[in-house]
Amino acid sequence: MEKNIYIIKAQEVFDAIVVGSGIAGGWAAKELTEKGLKTLMVERGRPVEHRKDYIGEGLTAWQMPFRGEVEKAVADEQHYVQKKCYAFNDATKHFFGNDKDLPYSTPKGKPFDWIRGNQLGGKSLLWHRQSYRWSDHDFSANARDGEGVDWPIRYPDLAPWYDKVELHAGISGSRENLEILPDSQFLPPFEMNPVEKEMKARIEKRWSTRKLIIGRTAHLSVPAPQHLAQGRMQCQARNECQKGCSFGAYFSTQSSTLPAALATNNLSIATNSIVHSVIYDPKTNRATGVRVIDAETMETREYFAKVIFLCASTLGTTQIMLNSVSERFPTGIANSSGVLGHYLMDHLYGAGAKGRVEGFEDDYYSGRRPIGLVMPRFRDYNEKNPNFKRGYFYMADAQRAGWEQMSSSDGFGVDYKARLRQPGPWYFNLSGSGEMLPRYENQVSLHPTLKDKWGMPQLHIDCAFSDNDWKMMEDIADTAANMLETIGLKDVTKDIRAKRDWNPGLSIHEMGTARMGKDPKTSVLNGWNQAHDVPNLFVTDGACMTSSASQNPSLTYMALTARAADYAVRQLKLGKI
Amino acid sequence: MIPALPSGRTDATRRAALKQLALTCGLVLSSSSLSALAASFSAPTDFSRRKKTLLAPGQLALLQELGDIIIPATDTPGASAAGVHHFIDHFIAYCAGKQEQQQLLAILTRIETAAQSEFNRAFLTLDKSKQVQLLNAMEQAQQGFSQNDRKGLKQLKSLVAFGYYTSEPGATQELAYLAIPGGYKGNFKLKAIGRAWAQNF
Numbered sequence: 156m157e158k159n160i161y162i163i164k165a166q167e168v169f170d171a172i173v174v175g176s177g178i179a180g181g182w183a184a185k186e187l188t189e190k191g192l193k194t195l196m197v198e199r200g201r202p203v204e205h206r207k208d209y210i211g212e213g214l215t216a217w218q219m220p221f222r223g224e225v226e227k228a229v230a231d232e233q234h235y236v237q238k239k240c241y242a243f244n245d246a247t248k249h250f251f252g253n254d255k256d257l258p259y260s261t262p263k264g265k266p267f268d269w270i271r272g273n274q275l276g277g278k279s280l281l282w283h284r285q286s287y288r289w290s291d292h293d294f295s296a297n298a299r300d301g302e303g304v305d306w307p308i309r310y311p312d313l314a315p316w317y318d319k320v321e322l323h324a325g326i327s328g329s330r331e332n333l334e335i336l337p338d339s340q341f342l343p344p345f346e347m348n349p350v351e352k353e354m355k356a357r358i359e360k361r362w363s364t365r366k367l368i369i370g371r372t373a374h375l376s377v378p379a380p381q382h383l384a385q386g387r388m389q390c391q392a393r394n395e396c397q398k399g400c401s402f403g404a405y406f407s408t409q410s411s412t413l414p415a416a417l418a419t420n421n422l423s424i425a426t427n428s429i430v431h432s433v434i435y436d437p438k439t440n441r442a443t444g445v446r447v448i449d450a451e452t453m454e455t456r457e458y459f460a461k462v463i464f465l466c467a468s469t470l471g472t473t474q475i476m477l478n479s480v481s482e483r484f485p486t487g488i489a490n491s492s493g494v495l496g497h498y499l500m501d502h503l504y505g506a507g508a509k510g511r512v513e514g515f516e517d518d519y520y521s522g523r524r525p526i527g528l529v530m531p532r533f534r535d536y537n538e539k540n541p542n543f544k545r546g547y548f549y550m551a552d553a554q555r556a557g558w559e560q561m562s563s564s565d566g567f568g569v570d571y572k573a574r575l576r577q578p579g580p581w582y583f584n585l586s587g588s589g590e591m592l593p594r595y596e597n598q599v600s601l602h603p604t605l606k607d608k609w610g611m612p613q614l615h616i617d618c619a620f621s622d623n624d625w626k627m628m629e630d631i632a633d634t635a636a637n638m639l640e641t642i643g644l645k646d647v648t649k650d651i652r653a654k655r656d657w658n659p660g661l662s663i664h665e666m667g668t669a670r671m672g673k674d675p676k677t678s679v680l681n682g683w684n685q686a687h688d689v690p691n692l693f694v695t696d697g698a699c700m701t702s703s704a705s706q707n708p709s710l711t712y713m714a715l716t717a718r719a720a721d722y723a724v725r726q727l728k729l730g731k732i
Numbered sequence: 733m734i735p736a737l738p739s740g741r742t743d744a745t746r747r748a749a750l751k752q753l754a755l756t757c758g759l760v761l762s763s764s765s766l767s768a769l770a771a772s773f774s775a776p777t778d779f780s781r782r783k784k785t786l787l788a789p790g791q792l793a794l795l796q797e798l799g800d801i802i803i804p805a806t807d808t809p810g811a812s813a814a815g816v817h818h819f820i821d822h823f824i825a826y827c828a829g830k831q832e833q834q835q836l837l838a839i840l841t842r843i844e845t846a847a848q849s850e851f852n853r854a855f856l857t858l859d860k861s862k863q864v865q866l867l868n869a870m871e872q873a874q875q876g877f878s879q880n881d882r883k884g885l886k887q888l889k890s891l892v893a894f895g896y897y898t899s900e901p902g903a904t905q906e907l908a909y910l911a912i913p914g915g916y917k918g919n920f921k922l923k924a925i926g927r928a929w930a931q932n933f
Contacts, residue, residue, distance in 0.1 A: 213911070215900070215903070215909075215911065215932060216898035216899075216903065216930075216931075216932065217898060217899050217900045217903065220778060220779050220781050220782040220822070220826075221782070221822070221823055221826060221827050222819070222823070222894070222895075222898040223898075224823070224827045225827070226781070226826045226827060227826065227827050227828065227829060228826075345916055345918075346916060346917065346918030346919065347918050348918040348919070348920075349918070349919065351918070376915075389915065390915065391912045391913060391914055391915065392913045392914070392915050392916040393911070393912055393913065393932065394932060395932065516922070517921055517922055517923065518919075518920075518921065518922065519920050519921060519922040519924075519925075519929075520916065520917060520918055520920050521910070521913060521916070521917040521920040521924075521929075522910070522913035522914070522915055522916035522917055523913065523916070523931075523932065524916035524918075525916075555928070557928055557929075557931065558893050558897045558907075558928070559893075559894075559931075562889055562890045562892075562893030562894070563886040563887075563889055563890050565871055565872075566871075567801050567802050567864055567867055567868070567871075568801060568802070568804050568864065569804060569806060571802065571803070572803050572804065572806060572906070573806075575893065575897070575928075576906060576907065576927045576928060577922075577927060577928060578922065578927075578928040578929075579928075
């Protein structure tokens with residue numbers, strides 16, 4: 156990466172500013188620069204250079220002093236929230252925020268886990284990479300049952316943009332022709348193992364409404380020419396993704412959108428630049444730039460542009476908007492509706508069941524596959540719901556037990572060692588991802604007094620699972636257990652982790668708080684991710700979401716961002732913004 | 733298409749293998765990109781963070797003995813040759829809470845006092861058969877051992893297994909380890925390796 160792309164101070168007025176450099180920010184920068192806009196990407200964290208800064212990559216367990224565990228003092232003092240993330244370990248912890256520097260408040264008894272990836276590339280380095288299109292069933296969900304406002308778009312509005320981003324990012328999967336989970340532009344699917352194939356056969360034979368298919372993921376199962384041109388290689392199934400991947404085998408800002416944006420020579424990047432607020436000019440009713448606090452020196456500076464894309468993560472974007480107050484917008488920029496900060500959602504994770512599969516002792520697998528299986532939604536689609544609104548899909552996989560599961564078994568010595576040398580029984584599990592209703596009460600606001608070390612007002616996050624959410628989690632676990640017992644699995648156990656240790660936020664699919672909608676009185680953004688109130692201000696990260704569906708949302712952020720960038724540039728050229 | 737890569741290699745051979753892999757995949761990289769790619773695989777190891785220990789010399793010696801009773805040397809190294817006792821000594825000091833530290837100390841004490849009361853000798857000086865006899869009774873919560881003793885012993889075994897199967901000999905000799913598997917094969921027979929895969933972390 157050329158060093159001169161990094162700037163600190165700038166006198167010029169850029170064509171565009173993109174706040175954030177994760178999945179949405181990377182796509183905004185790529186699309187805007189490729190359309191000829193001089194673009195400044197503003198990132199609050201440090202630079203992370205592809206390959207060079209993946210300092211944990213390639214470390215085996217025995218090459219780490221605590222075999223991947225993080226010292227308790229470090230985890231407890233600096234990462235007391237981040238340590239709850241499944242991907243947090245000794246080789247990835249530098250890609251997670253330091254919680255001491257990133258305070259937020261929650262009401263007593265209503266915890267929320269806010270996982271932060273504040274560096275160039277953001278959480279695109281850390282994401283789990285599952286990539287699913289949303290369907291018309293999802294975009295019409297609010298209209299159908301009256302929860303939340305209607306989406307201003309439908310599937311056909313987004314379909315060509317899904318095509319576009321998928322071809323660039325590289326999504327592996329199998330063509331299934333399912334209306335509820337539309338196919339992507341696929342690279343070849345990852346394989347299922349024999350037990351997964353058997354589970355698929357048993358389930359699909361018993362229920363015509365349920366399909367079990369290989370998951371879809373932003374990994375180069377077989378790279379296409381455009382991926383090789385990005386400098387990316389085939390996925391090696393190492394399962395080191397969140398350490399950073401020098402093969403560029405999974406989509407990240409560094410592997411995929413940043414090289415494309417840099418190739419245009421239209422991109423500048425300001426790192427360590429914490430956006431305090433958006434600058435608003437009441438005379439023109441336009442956003443004119445951003446106020447920035449330097450993360451290291453605490454100095455303030457301003458950047459200016461004709462159009463501004465906020466892609467600072469769901470809650471990061473809304474925090475900036477709430478803090479952008481003016482006479483015209485006393486409660487936050489573009490908030491004439493009063494809904495900014497409201498309708499926060501996450502996905503319902505951690506409910507499901509697992510069971511032991513008899514037989515298949517001679518079968519095994521090789522490599523650490525970066526994706527499991529999925530069972531697309533059947534609740535509220537082609538099967539009735541017992542007692543709740545909306546639905547869920549299942550993630551699934553079959554694996555053999557290893558020493559982790561068998562190490563506390565009885566015995567000592569040669570026999571014990573010989574037993575643990577062999578893989579144990581097969582287990583198959585189903586784990587839900589449920590749609591969380593958009594509710595006004597689930598909201599974020601600026602704390603009236605508390606600030607972080609840079610003087611930014613802290614976010615106060617007030618979010619809890621609703622009665623509907625709990626009923627859905629019960630159904631996810633019960634239905635999974637019933638399914639596994641029906642197809643003959645043994646030792647079936649079910650679980651709902653939210654009853655123990657899974658707080659809202661921990662699915663890391665936080666969505667909403669600056670929602671899209673048709674009516675400026677009840678939504679912040681229109682159908683082009685453009686602020687109803689301020690026409691040159693766009694929000695294309697998770698903050699824009701009007702409902703949560705049950706699919707992983709990042710692919711939809713990519714498509715929405717590409718579509719919004721195209722619209723913004725057309726409007727700019729027409730002189731309308 | 734993807735060359736087979738050996739497991740348990742040195743960093744130098746790993747870099748060479750990676751360069752070969754990049755070439756085989758038809759990836760066009762500048763020489764600086766290629767050396768950056770290779771450099772990212774020359775794993776930095778930071779063991780300077782690992783100085784503190786929890787156990788007194790006698791406790792460490794007991795843990796070493798117990799490690800080899802649980803996972804002895806066979807056609808592959810056992811727990812002590814893999815340095816499991818040293819690893820646990822550091823690991824518990826840095827990564828465990830006070831309660832877990834106390835549990836480890838308590839089970840070591842329990843084993844030692846049981847040896848004294850049963851055989852009137854230190855555990856380390858007992859015959860192997862007597863050592864195993866005592867541990868079996870404890871694991872079955874028989875002959876005066878409680879369910880709590882059984883639980884403590886199970887925790888110790890899990891800790892030894894963690895230390896062993898994440899060690900280099902445990903992962904690469906006892907189990908099978910591929911740093912760069914080259915892809916996922918869903919149709920793969922166990923007899924091709926005859927043992928379980930080590931995980932990476």
